Amino acid sequence: MACNGTGCESGCYKDSTGDEVEKSSTEKLNGDVNGDGNHHRHQTTCLKCKAAEATIFTGGEGGSRFCADCFRSNLYGKFKLAVTSHAMISPTDKVLMAFSGGPSSRVALQFVSEMQLKSQKNFDATAIRDRSLPVFGVGVAFIDETEIHPITCTDFNKAIEDIKEIVSNLSPPKKELHIIPIRNIYSTKTSDGSETLKNLINTVSDATGKEDLLSHLRMLSLQKIAIENGYTKLVLGSCTSRIACHVLAATVKGQGYSLAADIQYADARWEIPVVLPLRDCLIQELNILCSLDSLKIVEEFKDSRGGINGLVSSFVKLLQEENPSRECTIVRTAGKLTPFPFNKIPDINTDGDDVHLASQRRHKKFNLKPIESLPPDSFCPICNSPIRDFQSVTSFTNSQTTPALFGAACCSSCQYQILPEELSSMEEFYSFLPQSIIARARNGNQKWIREKIQDCLILDDEDEV
Amino acid sequence: MDGTHGGEKTKSRLCSICNQRRPALKRPKTLQQICRECFYVVFEEEIHSVIVNNKLFKPGERIAIGASGGKDSTVLAYVMSELNRRHNYGLDLFLLSVDEGITGYRDDSLETVKRNEIQYGLPLKVVSYKDLYGWTMDEIVKMIGLKNNCTFCGVFRRQALDRGAALLKVDKLVTGHNADDIAETVLLNILRGDIARLSRCTSIITGEDGPIPRCKPFKYTYEKEIKLDYFSTECIYSPNAYRGFAREFIKDLERIRPRAILDIIKSGEDFRIATSTKMPEQGTCQRCGYISSQKWCKACVLLEGLNRGLPKLGIGRTRGVNRNDDQHNDAKNIQSKPCGSLDF
Numbered sequence: 025m026a027c028n029g030t031g032c033e034s035g036c037y038k039d040s041t042g043d044e045v046e047k048s049s050t051e052k053l054n055g056d057v058n059g060d061g062n063h064h065r066h067q068t069t070c071l072k073c074k075a076a077e078a079t080i081f082t083g084g085e086g087g088s089r090f091c092a093d094c095f096r097s098n099l100y101g102k103f104k105l106a107v108t109s110h111a112m113i114s115p116t117d118k119v120l121m122a123f124s125g126g127p128s129s130r131v132a133l134q135f136v137s138e139m140q141l142k143s144q145k146n147f148d149a150t151a152i153r154d155r156s157l158p159v160f161g162v163g164v165a166f167i168d169e170t171e172i173h174p175i176t177c178t179d180f181n182k183a184i185e186d187i188k189e190i191v192s193n194l195s196p197p198k199k200e201l202h203i204i205p206i207r208n209i210y211s212t213k214t215s216d217g218s219e220t221l222k223n224l225i226n227t228v229s230d231a232t233g234k235e236d237l238l239s240h241l242r243m244l245s246l247q248k249i250a251i252e253n254g255y256t257k258l259v260l261g262s263c264t265s266r267i268a269c270h271v272l273a274a275t276v277k278g279q280g281y282s283l284a285a286d287i288q289y290a291d292a293r294w295e296i297p298v299v300l301p302l303r304d305c306l307i308q309e310l311n312i313l314c315s316l317d318s319l320k321i322v323e324e325f326k327d328s329r330g331g332i333n334g335l336v337s338s339f340v341k342l343l344q345e346e347n348p349s350r351e352c353t354i355v356r357t358a359g360k361l362t363p364f365p366f367n368k369i370p371d372i373n374t375d376g377d378d379v380h381l382a383s384q385r386r387h388k389k390f391n392l393k394p395i396e397s398l399p400p401d402s403f404c405p406i407c408n409s410p411i412r413d414f415q416s417v418t419s420f421t422n423s424q425t426t427p428a429l430f431g432a433a434c435c436s437s438c439q440y441q442i443l444p445e446e447l448s449s450m451e452e453f454y455s456f457l458p459q460s461i462i463a464r465a466r467n468g469n470q471k472w473i474r475e476k477i478q479d480c481l482i483l484d485d486e487d488e489v
Numbered sequence: 490m491d492g493t494h495g496g497e498k499t500k501s502r503l504c505s506i507c508n509q510r511r512p513a514l515k516r517p518k519t520l521q522q523i524c525r526e527c528f529y530v531v532f533e534e535e536i537h538s539v540i541v542n543n544k545l546f547k548p549g550e551r552i553a554i555g556a557s558g559g560k561d562s563t564v565l566a567y568v569m570s571e572l573n574r575r576h577n578y579g580l581d582l583f584l585l586s587v588d589e590g591i592t593g594y595r596d597d598s599l600e601t602v603k604r605n606e607i608q609y610g611l612p613l614k615v616v617s618y619k620d621l622y623g624w625t626m627d628e629i630v631k632m633i634g635l636k637n638n639c640t641f642c643g644v645f646r647r648q649a650l651d652r653g654a655a656l657l658k659v660d661k662l663v664t665g666h667n668a669d670d671i672a673e674t675v676l677l678n679i680l681r682g683d684i685a686r687l688s689r690c691t692s693i694i695t696g697e698d699g700p701i702p703r704c705k706p707f708k709y710t711y712e713k714e715i716k717l718d719y720f721s722t723e724c725i726y727s728p729n730a731y732r733g734f735a736r737e738f739i740k741d742l743e744r745i746r747p748r749a750i751l752d753i754i755k756s757g758e759d760f761r762i763a764t765s766t767k768m769p770e771q772g773t774c775q776r777c778g779y780i781s782s783q784k785w786c787k788a789c790v791l792l793e794g795l796n797r798g799l800p801k802l803g804i805g806r807t808r809g810v811n812r813n814d815d816q817h818n819d820a821k822n823i824q825s826k827p828c829g830s831l832d833f
Contacts (some may be wrong), residue, residue: 232746275679276742276749280756334748339738343680346734353682360684362761412759440748 070094080179080316082309084470094428099313101136102304110289111369112299113257115143118161120202120255122246125166125187125322132302134319136259141195161194163200164191165249168244170279171207172225175324183324190320202249209244209458224456227449232277232331233441240407244460250296257369258298265340267300267306267455268351271358275338277437282409284361293366293408306351352411364410404435405465406442411435425453431467433487506531512545514611517713520749532714536706545662545704548579553659555650556584556605561665563605565707569663570609583657587649588617589642590625604732616653618645622792641795644787648779658807666705669712669739672753676687684762689756691757698771699780711750713743768810768828 057466070078070091078089090098107113113136121136142160166187170180184203191201207217221241226232250258262270267287274283285291291298302310314321329337343350402411427450431443444450454462504512504524507645512522516531520733523531524532539545546552554569556562566584570677573580598617606613619625622645630638671691678687689695707715742749773779774786781787 241569271679272676275675275753275756278748278752278755278759280759281761283756284761332742332749332795335738335741339734339741342734350680354679357679357684357687360682360762362763439753 031175035289072098081314082306082312088284091289092460095309096313096316099305099309100129100138102243103132104139105125106289106301106303107139107299112259112290112300112301113160114161115157117190117256117392118163118254119254119257119259120163120165120250121199121259122261123164123187123191124261125168125183125325127260127310128263128266128302128305128307129318129321129472130190131305131313132259133164133190135301135316137194137199140197144197159197161195163202163253163255163439165202165204166247167245168203168205169238169242171205171221172238173325173327179324183322186320186322190322200253201356204245204249205294206238206241206245208461209241209248211459216352220456224453227444227453227456228442229444230331230441232333233331233438235331235333235408236438237442241458243298243408244458247295255296258294258296260298260300262300262303263302263305263307263310264355265351267346267358268354269302269333269337269340271354272340275331276332276336277441279409279435279437281405281412282421283358285357285364285367285410287355288363290365290367290369292368292370293364293403293410297369298367303355402433403464404438405430405461406438408433408464409437427451430457430462432463506807518711518744518751520747533568533572534708536568536710537576539693539709540572540578540706542803543704545694545706546578546580549581550579550661551581551583551616551656551657553583553585553654553662554611555662555664556586556602557665558595558601559665560716561667561707561712563601565663565665566605566609566611569706570611577769579767583659584611584613585645585650585653585657585659585662586613586615586617587653588615589646590627592627593624595821608638614653616649616656618649621645621649621652622788624795625791632795632798636725640792644791648786650697651701659701662701662703663706664703665707665715667707667710667712667715668750668754669736669743671705671708671757672683672739672750673733673735675753675757676738679734680735687757687760688762691754701767709754711747712745 027149063252068077068089070076071089072094073091076091076093077287078091080092080095081089082088082095113119119136119452121133121135123128132323140162144156147157147159174184187203188201191199196459205218207221210217210220213371224235225237246258249255271283274286285293285301288444289303291300313319328334330449340351340354403409427447431439434443502511504510504520504527506523510524510526513525514528515522516528531819537649554562554566555565569580569582572578573582584602584606585785586599588599602613602615605611617625624637626642629641633641650662674690675687678684678690691708693708694702696702739750739753771780771782774784774789776785776789779786779788781789785793
């Protein structure tokens with residue numbers, strides 16, 4: 025996590041507040057919980073600037089106190105540190121921001137567009153000189169899941185209007201907005217994606233399995249939008265609190281092996297790499313920022329989590345109330361698990377062009393130790409989790425996939441909570457799956473398998489070295 | 490044993506295993522409806538296969554059964570002696586109890602252990618805090634109050650078991666930790682960020698490098714089933730027992746998905762933890778010779794505090810010594826954490 029980070033010194037568009045905040049504030053966030061007692065003297069002044077009156081208290085008892093400005097710059101600082109230190113966004117990127125309407129992705133959207141604006145100003149200021157960096161592009165995607173979670177037409181229209189308004193009110197440059205129904209994961213040829221999708225979800229009997237399947241389909245949908253529109257990164261608003269819940273939920277579902285893949289800053293196992301710039305921000309902080317800056321939130325699509333996920337959420341909430349640093353500790357523990365080789369943004373090997381060199385020079389990639397772990401043997405076709413179990417690896421040599429073979433290729437967690445037990449319903453389930461998932465079972469995660477062998481391939485220019 | 494799925498609905502009104510008798514209970518682990526006879530058979534055979542598959546014992550070994558008088562260890566004593574006889578393990582079994590010196594609690598449960606001694610014909614050894622340390626828990630509580638007394642008890646018990654096992658000259662110590670206990674420990678280690686303990690808390694045998702290895706034949710056995718075995722009519726929730734958040738959470742999970750307990754253990758086994766994450770080097774205590782990573786073992790530090798009238802000594806995180814090297818020395822950090830009674 026950013027806790028050990030020193031101030032970000034990436035060269036572009038320096039603003040005096042944003043950069044220095046990280047160190048001191050994270051110290052406070054984590055250190056004060058032990059009740060050091062050093063800060064009890066100035067109970068009401070901001071811990072950062074030590075001048076203005078603190079109006080914002082984060083992390084409950086023993087947490088930090090900030091004035092509004094310092095709070096804002098501290099939070100933005102955490103975001104920026106995550107982005108720069110993990111090379112999440114480079115100038116040549118076109119990033120797709122997944123927006124659900126909730127506070128986390130709302131703040132992520134805000135921060136990404138702030139960053140884009142700064143980069144634009146930077147570009148304008150240095151445009152005359154050579155090596156100026158292009159400004160990364162931003163698009164916004166909203167996945168409409170009303171087919172699965174129906175809401176009234178008025179609510180829906182209002183929510184869509186709100187989303188359009190939010191996106192159009194963001195700072196320039198203008199961002200493209202994609203509002204896509206989740207049924208679009210079915211190829212356009214299949215006329216009734218909506219029915220097939222409903223049938224698919226209905227064949228799953230476990231409540232938690234339904235929820236998880238829907239979230240896997242959501243990712244599929246986001247990936248599809250990104251691929252079709254030429255985006256190079258997918259930004260999710262997952263915050264510390266959300267990730268802490270995922271850590272426990274995955275543990276409870278027996279996904280201990282693959283857990284490390286899901287909780288890193290970057291996840292390049294997908295066709296379009298996924299990044300989590302808000303990994304170090306608590307939901308409490310994001311909520312405060314939303315109300316502080318009156319960031320509009322779209323409440324209509326708020327999902328209520330049930331089953332195992334719901335239990336885990338309320339458990340984590342309880343723990344967080346009892347100890348305000350608990351969510352951080354959970355994510356930090358899980359962060360110590362060995363990540364997978366795909367948990368970093370792959371170096372772009374664009375024939376040594378100036379832009380890439382310049383962006384590399386300006387990106388400070390610290391904490392980026394090479395990940396020396398073996399890639400997994402296969403990926404679950406449903407949830408794309410890495411699988412270690414040799415027995416479950418089934419090869420589809422003649423590119424034929426049957427429901428039984430498909431089931432065998434899934435991870436044990438999906439087998440239990442998503443796949444129907446009886447053969448007849450399994451066949452039904454299989455027939456409702458979108459083609460992309462079946463292709464994943466047939467071909468494996470091709471992107472990663474290609475990368476896995478890349479080290480062994482001799483490139484033309486390597487001969488001379 | 491993992492082959493059975495939870496949530497299955499039995500169509501017939503007969504036991505889903507023997508298909509002959511009427512089912513008498515719903516197996517907590519699998520929700521199968523089975524008869525009493527079949528329950529005993531599957532329950533005991535599951536433990537037998539855990540013992541065999543994990544090669545827990547070798548013929549001729551002397552084994553101490555950690556017996557608290559509680560349900561887990563009572564069932565353990567029964568199952569161990571039964572399986573030893575039935576499957577000719579060739580083990581010499583002993584009961585080993587620790588008398589913490591808690592009036593009204595331990596003296597009662599020691600009676601249970603003494604009954605087990607007669608019932609299963611297993612020799613019993615009782616080691617007491619009073620004999621080993623010169624203090625009973627009653628006396629310790631009188632001195633330090635109710636806060637932190639679990640630290641003393643936990644540290645002392647761990648060592649007392651090892652000392653008792655050494656007196657009995659046994660090769661291994663088996664404890665009644667069940668699947669719920671292990672799942673709880675996995676969660677707690679995540680919650681408190683203890684990656685080193687997280688990496689080894691699911692091992693069925695621990696302390697193989699130490700003087701006496703410990704193993705947990707009930708690693709995959711549900712607490713509910715242990716209780717069912719003997720006390721099927723009794724309420725499974727003892728009203729006064731303290732249950733932490735984590736325990737409550739596990740019970741909630743079990744209610745909607747019985748398999749969750751085993752899944753947590755599976756996760757704990759599968760976590761990708763770098764082999765370089767090691768526990769601190771073990772040495773021996775300069776005072777009593779017990780294994781210790783520091784100059785004095787935890788028990789000696791606590792005891793010194795008691796004897797000098799400074800009961801706070803050794804409780805909580807050590808400040809000052811480690812304060813400056815926190816970032817550089819993770820191992821030190823781990824050492825200074827109180828083990829508590831959850832450590833096994």
